[in-house]
Amino acid sequence: MKTEKLLIANRGEIAVRIIHACRDMGIASVALYADDDIGSMHVELADEAWGLAGATASETYLNIAAIIEIAKKSQATMVHPGYGFLSERAEFAQAVLDAGLKWVGPSPSAIEKLGDKIEARKIAASVGAPLVQGTQDPLHNADEALDFAKQFGLPIAIKAAFGGGGRGLKVAWKLEEVKELYDSAVREAKAAFGRGECFVEQYLDQPRHVEAQVIADQYGNIVVLGTRDCSLQRRNQKLVEEAPAPFISDEIYQQILHSAKNICQAATYVGAGTVEYLLSRDGKLSFLEVNTRLQVEHPVTEETANVDLVVEQIRVAQGHELSIKETPKVQGHAIEFRINAEDPARGFIPAFGVLSLFEAPFGLGVRVDTGVRTGSLVSSHFDSLMAKLIVTGPTRAVAIARAKRALKQFKIEGIASVLDFHCAVLNEPDFTDEFNVHTRWIENDFKQELKPSKRGIPNHQQPMLLSYIEIDGKLHRLGLPAGMFAQGSVTTTTPAQSSEPEIRAEHLLAPIHGVITAWKVAQGEQVTEGQVVAIMEAMKMEVPVLAHRGGIIKSMVEQGSTNQAESIIGMIE
Numbered sequence: 137m138k139t140e141k142l143l144i145a146n147r148g149e150i151a152v153r154i155i156h157a158c159r160d161m162g163i164a165s166v167a168l169y170a171d172d173d174i175g176s177m178h179v180e181l182a183d184e185a186w187g188l189a190g191a192t193a194s195e196t197y198l199n200i201a202a203i204i205e206i207a208k209k210s211q212a213t214m215v216h217p218g219y220g221f222l223s224e225r226a227e228f229a230q231a232v233l234d235a236g237l238k239w240v241g242p243s244p245s246a247i248e249k250l251g252d253k254i255e256a257r258k259i260a261a262s263v264g265a266p267l268v269q270g271t272q273d274p275l276h277n278a279d280e281a282l283d284f285a286k287q288f289g290l291p292i293a294i295k296a297a298f299g300g301g302g303r304g305l306k307v308a309w310k311l312e313e314v315k316e317l318y319d320s321a322v323r324e325a326k327a328a329f330g331r332g333e334c335f336v337e338q339y340l341d342q343p344r345h346v347e348a349q350v351i352a353d354q355y356g357n358i359v360v361l362g363t364r365d366c367s368l369q370r371r372n373q374k375l376v377e378e379a380p381a382p383f384i385s386d387e388i389y390q391q392i393l394h395s396a397k398n399i400c401q402a403a404t405y406v407g408a409g410t411v412e413y414l415l416s417r418d419g420k421l422s423f424l425e426v427n428t429r430l431q432v433e434h435p436v437t438e439e440t441a442n443v444d445l446v447v448e449q450i451r452v453a454q455g456h457e458l459s460i461k462e463t464p465k466v467q468g469h470a471i472e473f474r475i476n477a478e479d480p481a482r483g484f485i486p487a488f489g490v491l492s493l494f495e496a497p498f499g500l501g502v503r504v505d506t507g508v509r510t511g512s513l514v515s516s517h518f519d520s521l522m523a524k525l526i527v528t529g530p531t532r533a534v535a536i537a538r539a540k541r542a543l544k545q546f547k548i549e550g551i552a553s554v555l556d557f558h559c560a561v562l563n564e565p566d567f568t569d570e571f572n573v574h575t576r577w578i579e580n581d582f583k584q585e586l587k588p589s590k591r592g593i594p595n596h597q598q599p600m601l602l603s604y605i606e607i608d609g610k611l612h613r614l615g616l617p618a619g620m621f622a623q624g625s626v627t628t629t630t631p632a633q634s635s636e637p638e639i640r641a642e643h644l645l646a647p648i649h650g651v652i653t654a655w656k657v658a659q660g661e662q663v664t665e666g667q668v669v670a671i672m673e674a675m676k677m678e679v680p681v682l683a684h685r686g687g688i689i690k691s692m693v694e695q696g697s698t699n700q701a702e703s704i705i706g707m708i709e
Contacts, residue, residue, distance in 0.1 A: 138213060139164070139213075140163045140164070140171075140213050140214055140454070141163065141164040141165075141183075141210065141211060141212045141213050141214070142154070142158050142163050142164070142165055142166065142212065142213070142214040142215070142216055142240070142450070142548045143165075143166040143168070143181070143206065143207045143210060143212035143214065143215050143216070143237075144165060144166065144167055144204075144215075144216050144218065145168060145197065145203050145215055145216065145217045145218065145221065145222055146171070146197065146216075146217060146218030146219070146220070146221055146223075146520075147168070147169065147173055147176065147177070147178060147197060147507070147518065148173075148178060148506035148507035148508075148518070148519075148521065149505050149506055149521060149522070149523055150219055150220075150430070150432075150507075151167060151178035151182075151218060152177055152178045152181060152219040152505070152506065152507050153446060153505055154216050154218060154335075154446055155159060155167070155178060155181045155182050156446075157444065157446035157447050157450060158450075160178045160254055161447060161448060161450060163450070164183045164184070164610065164694060165181075165182045165183050165184070166182060166183065166184045166185070166186065166206075166207075166210045166212050167179050167181075167182035167185040167186070167637075168185075168186055168187075168188050168196070168197065168203065168206060169185055169186075169187055169188060169196075169413070170190055170191060170192075170193075170195070170197065170515075170517065170518075170660050171187075171189075171190065171191045172191060172513055172515035172517055172518075173515070174604050175512070175604070176507065176508075176512065176513075177506070177507050177508065177509060177512065178507055179308060184210055184370060184608075184609035184610060185609060185610070186206045186209070186210060186606070186609050187606055188202055188203075188206070189198075189202075190468070191517055192239060192517050193221065193517060193518065196220055197221045197222070198222060199503040200222065200227065200228050201233050201418075203215075203228075204231055204232070204235050205223075207232070207235060207237060208235065209609075209650070210609050212237060212276065213237060213238060213670050214237060214238040214239075214240055214243075214450070214453060214454075215232045215237050215238070215239060215240065216240040216446075216449070216450070216556070217229075217240070217241060217429065217519075217651055218429075218430065218514065219430050219431060219432055220431050220519065220610060223241070223428075223429040223430070224246040224251050224300060224427070224428050224429055226245070226247040226251065227244075227368065228686065229241060229242075229243070229244040229247055230244040230487065231503065234662065236328055238453045238454065239453065240407070240450055240452075240453040241407045241408075241428065241429060241449070241453075242405055242406050242409065242428050243404075243406060245404075246277055246403050246406065246428060247428045248403050249403050250405075250409075250425075250426040250428050251298055251300075251428060252271060252297055253295060253296075253297050253298070253299075253335065253425055254271075254272070254274060254297050254335050256399075256425055256426050257270060257337075257423070258270075258272070259399055259402050259403055260395070260399055260423040262400050262402060263395065263398035263399055263401075264338065264395070264398070265395035265398065265399055265423045265443065266391065266395065266413070266420075266421045266422050266423060267423050268337055268338040268340065268414075268420075268422040269288050269337060269338045270335060270336060270337030270338065271284060271336050271337070271486070273335070274297050274333035274334060274335055275318070275333075275334055275335060275336060276366065277318075278315040278318040278319060278531070280336075281294060281314050281315075281318045281334075281336050282311065282315065284336045285308065285311060285314055285336075286311070288338055289338070290308065290309055290310070290311070290339075290621035291307055291308060291309045291338075291341060292307070292308050292336050292337070292338060292339055293305065293306070293307050293315070293336065293337055293338070293341040294306045294307075294308065294314075294317055294318050294321045294335075294336055295321070295327060295334060295335055295336070295337070296321060296325035296328070296331075296332075296333070296334055296336055297322070297325075297331070297333040297334060297335055298325070298329045298330075298331045298333065298428060298471050299325055299329045300425065301349060301676050302318070302369075302371060302372025302373050303319050303324055303325070303328040303329070304322075304324045304325035304328060304329065304334065305321065305372050305681065306318070306320055306321045307339050308347070310583070313648065318334065319672075320678055321334050322334055323609065323678065324667055324677060324678050327673065328677070338413075340416040340420065340422060341412040341416075341417075342416075342417055342574040342575070342576060342577075342580075342675055343367075343415055343416050343417070343575055344365060344367040344368075344381075344414070344415040344573070344574055344575070345365070345366045345367045345369065345374075345412065345413075345414060345415075345424075345575050346363060346364065346365050346366070346381045346388075346392065346412075346413050346414075346415050347363065347366060347381075347410050347411060347412040347431075348360050348361075348362070348363055348364075348392050348393060348396035348410065348413075349361040349362055349363075349364065349379075349408070349410055349413045349431070349437040349441075349445070350396055350397070350400050350405070350408070350409045350410065350411060351407070351408050351409075351443075351445065351448055351449075351452070351458060351460075352400055352405050352406050352407065352409075352452070352458075352529075353406065353452045353456070353457050353458045354406055354452065354455060355457055357457060357458045357461060358397050358400050358401055358405065359458060359460055359461065359462060359463060360392075360393045360396050360397050360463050361437050361441045361443060361445075361460075361464065362379055362380050362437055362440060362441050362463065362464070362466060363379065363380045363381040363384070363389060363392055363393075364378065364379045364380070364381055364436055364437060365377065365378050365379075365381035365382060365432055366412075366433060367573045367574055367575055367577070368561065368567070368573050368577065368578070369575050369576075369578070370484050370578045370579070371484075371579075371677075372575070374474065375473070375474050375476075375554065375557075375558075375578075376471065376472065376473055376474070376558070376561065376567075377432075377433035377436055377471070377472045377474075378436055378469065378470060378471040378472065378532075378535075379433075379436035379437050379439070379440045379441075379466075379469070379470050380440060380466050380469070382469075382571060383571045388415065388419065388421055391421055392411075392413060392421070393463060395411070395423065396617055399411055399423070400426075403426075405428075406452060407428075407449060407453070408424065408429070408434070408445055408448070408449050409426055409427060409428050409429070410427040410431045411423070411426050412424040412425050412426070412427065414575075415575070430445065430446065430449065432474065432521070432524070433472050435470070435472055435503065435505060435524060435526045436447075436470040436471065436472045436526060437470075438467070439467075439470035439496050439503070439528045440466050440467050440468060440469065440470050440528070441460075441464045441466070441467070442464065443459075443460055443464065447462075452676065462661045467530070468477055468528055468529055468530045468535070469528065469529055469530075469531055469532040469534075470526060470527065470528040470535060471526070471528075471532075471535050471536070471539055472524055472525065472526045472527075473524070473525040473526075473527075473532045473539070473543070473554075473558045473574070474520050474521055474524055474554070475506075475521070475523040475524060475525055475546070475548070475553060476520045476521055476522065476553065476554050477514045477520040477521075477522050477551050477552060477553060477557070477563035478520050478552060478553070478554050479552035479584075479588060479589045479701075480554055480556065480557035480586050481556075481586040481587055481588040481589070482552075482588055482589075482647075482701070482702070483647055483669040484554070485647055485648050485649075485701045485702070486516075486520040486557055487514070487520070487551040487552035487553075487589070487701070488514050488515060488516040488520075488551065488647055488649060488676065489513070489514060489550060489551045490511065490512070490514075490550055490551075491508055491509070491510055491512050491513075491514065491522075491549070491550045491551060492510070492511075492549045492550035493510050493547055493548065493549035493550060494506075494508055494509050494510045494512065494522075494523075494547070494548055494549075495510070495545075495546070495547035495548075496523070496525075496546060497525070497541075497542040497543070497545035497546050498545075499538075499541070499542070499545075500538070500573065501529050501534075501535070501538045502525070502527055502542045503525075503526040503527075503528070504523055504524070504525055504526070505523060505524045505526065506522065506524070507522065507523065507525035508522045508523060514551055516649055517640050519543065521546075522553070525539075525542060525543070525546065525558075525669075527539040527542055535548055536562060536568055539558075539562055539564050540559070543555060543558050543559050543562070543699075544559070546592065546692045551589075551696045552589035556586050556587070557586060560582075560584045560586060561582075561705065563584075564582070564584075566581060587686055639702075641685070641705070642685075642687070642707045642708055642709050643704045643706075643707060644669070644681070644683070644684065644704070644705055644706035644707060644708055645702050645703065645704060645705065646672065646681070646699040646700065646701055646702060646703050646705050647679055647681060647682075647683075647701070648672055648674045648679050648701050649674060649697070649698075649699070649700050649701045650672040650673050650674030650679065650699070651672060651673050651674070651696065651697070651698050651699075652670045652671070652672055652681075652693065652694075652695055652696065652697055652699065652705065653672065653673045653695070653696070654668055654670065655669065655670050655679070655692060655695055656668050656669055656670055656671065657669045657670075657689055659689070659690060659692055660688060660689070660690065661688070661689055662686075662687070662688055663683045663686065663687065663688075663689050663708060664683065664686045665683055665685050665686045666679065666682055666683060667682065667683045667703065668680045668682060669681055669682070669683050669689060669706075670705070670706075671697055672699075681705070683708055684708070685708050686708070687708040687709050688708065688709050689706055689707070689708050690706065690707045690708075690709060691706055691707045692705065692706040693705045693706065
């Protein structure tokens, strides 16, 4: 029997997680890296590491031809896509299979069927899963979205038919904003997924987001491993998740378990997947979508179901039967906190740079899945997720108490993080006691004032001059203290506090690090406070730039330019 070697078509925290599973199984691992990732943890931990020769996602982790070429060169036998990037792209799964490799995931046809949200709705309807009203086919224009809103009422959700992760999803609360939001959803969908088709469905106001973790093998065995709650979100991006989903009735629980299994059965699903639902305040459950991959929040299910999901994924791809045949009894409670490089006090603006300190917590009930450490670079080219803190306890109350302890112990310096936000959430009765949390709770109900993170990066240690040499997938690192070189002989950059221009009241600041894709106003035009004056894009998501005051807009930076978060992009006098 040929020795297995698994190539990981991903980076960061999830790549490290997969490497650990490979080690546990005695399987050799192959890492890939973009230019910014050459010194990353996943590159060091893997048995082999191969460069993708590029900086951006499109040049590297989305480059199917380059990944397949490295898979062949490295003599890999399997490919695991992790989450994000190419994990839900049927053409990548097919390319892996065409190259004679094992694909750790569902079949290309299942990805295609369930990745198309309209087709997924039809499958859900065919098995009697709960559903709100929605369009049966993609819309042709914004007028059709407007007609739907008039017929079924507001709010409505405009969704990318081939998407996920909150990209290409817009919620319209007023008729006059339907057209602009439809156009924005189409643009965002094209940028993120290469296809702009969108559909519309009724939007449940202030719903909870609940989901079922499913695992299936090649022999027709399908097991729902349990439920999760992922309601605590910011702009449709999950921040806190827990298992099992708390405070739901047994009727809703059984509805989720049965419909999730039936949907996967109808799609002849194989591998790990997640069936997602919205649960309204009055107890109405509605199917949302199926994610045909491993989820970021999978550890909370692992902790409460006592199943290693990544090992199970790999075993299924090898042709083994599931090691578990029925929904396991829940063991305690687990809560996951996404540790993102973002500044909550500034609207969760992504932060990038070098971590001068990353000190993870430890102790009973504490697990940290991370792709960074002190000295790691958090690249502006990729997602802001640095690590995940997973806390478990025999009850939800104990898990919350342990989470407070762990978050207090967590130390991150050099760039902004969401640690203060997570600490604040654990002091909110809406989350800890009554569970009044819903998908827009952060935007509508979270009132705590958080202090903005310091700008710039402290210099805690003398920098090293590093060089890397790759020889047949083996990366060798050479380093010397920068101080060894005579001044002037070598130019080095250090993560020191940068000088910054003085910010005045009239300055319009960029809300994120990204590209200004469109100005919505002209030089010298009168604008009002709160008006959308520009659109910026980062990580293929559009973010509106709002006027912070009324007045005349001037000194606008060039459309198409890339700007740092909080840099001056115009003036309103």
